[in-house]
Amino acid sequence: MHRGHGLWPHLSCREIIYVLYSSSVKVGGVLFVALSTWLLIDKNKLVRNWMEFFLDPVSLICLSGGIVVFVAFFGCMGSLREKTCFLHVYEISMVVVLICEIVLSLFFFVIYSKPGLMTEINMEKFFKGVVKSYREDLDQQNFIDNFQQKLECCGMNDDPNTGYKDWNSNMYFTCSANNTSPEKCSVPFSCCKKKENGLINLKCGNKMLDDNMFSKFGSAINTRGCQYAIRMWITNNMLKLGGIILGILVPQFFLIHLVRAFKSQIAHQRAKLKRSEMLLLQVEGHGDISHIS
Secondary structure (H helix, E strand, O other), rough: OHHHHHHHHHHHHHHHHHHHHHHHHHHHHHHHHHHHHHHHHOOOOOOOHHHHHOOOOOHHHHHHHHHHHHHHHHHHHHHHHHHHHHHHHHHHHHHHHHHHHHHHHHHHHHHHHHHHHHOOOOOHHHHHHHHHHOOOOHHHHHHHHHHHHHHHOOOOOOOOOHHHHHHHHHOOOOOOOOOOOOOOOOOOOOEEOOOOOOOOOOOOOOOOOOOOHHHHHHHEEEOOOHHHHHHHHHHHHHHHHHHHHHHHHHHHHHHHHHHHHHHHHHHHHHHHHHHHHHHHHHOOOHHHHHHHO
């Protein structure tokens, strides 16, 4: 279909918004993929398992950007070339992404609203692996440290008082007799409580896994597990989280509506053009008959 006689002059404001939105999302996705790929190559990063993948923000950004580019490609091509098959794929992809987001949101709320459910679905194994792999990857280590500092927690279990003891399962911090590490019986600095001036004593975690030392100086570290801290944070910020999730989901519902409207617009214009062509052929046919008679 030639652009001069195509659909663009007939596009409504909704369809124009859809085209601009899809194009900008695709550009953003390409930038995310390019930036995250460059960071992975620059750091010579090798993701060895799914746990490292989910704890590496760069890898998550790369995956998210790839999905965005894949989905937005069909949206852009469908709008620019007026291909309804591309728009069908785009609509289905958007619906699948939307359903996945809703399921993940519900799963997230359910597992953290019911104590003990993490153990029932064997998620404890994942969190124990997080503790054990500390120090093995710098990005992962920084992620865990930031996580513990932000939530003011220590260790990954769901205990409000003895979460810090999780670090006894790490080869560098364990109190076992054969551990020769200078960090033996300690916890990471990110477990330390902030002082009133906002500073942290980076050495306050030394020997905190030793019961005698903990009884004397244990008040200097956060003791609750991070799973427990997450549950408390969700409980205290339920309305805010609900608003954020709605803010993410509602525009996607609107976009799916725009895709359907755009497909209807294309079908309507094509049907109108086809009727015009058939009418023109009929007129030309009558003209030929008159000329012969």
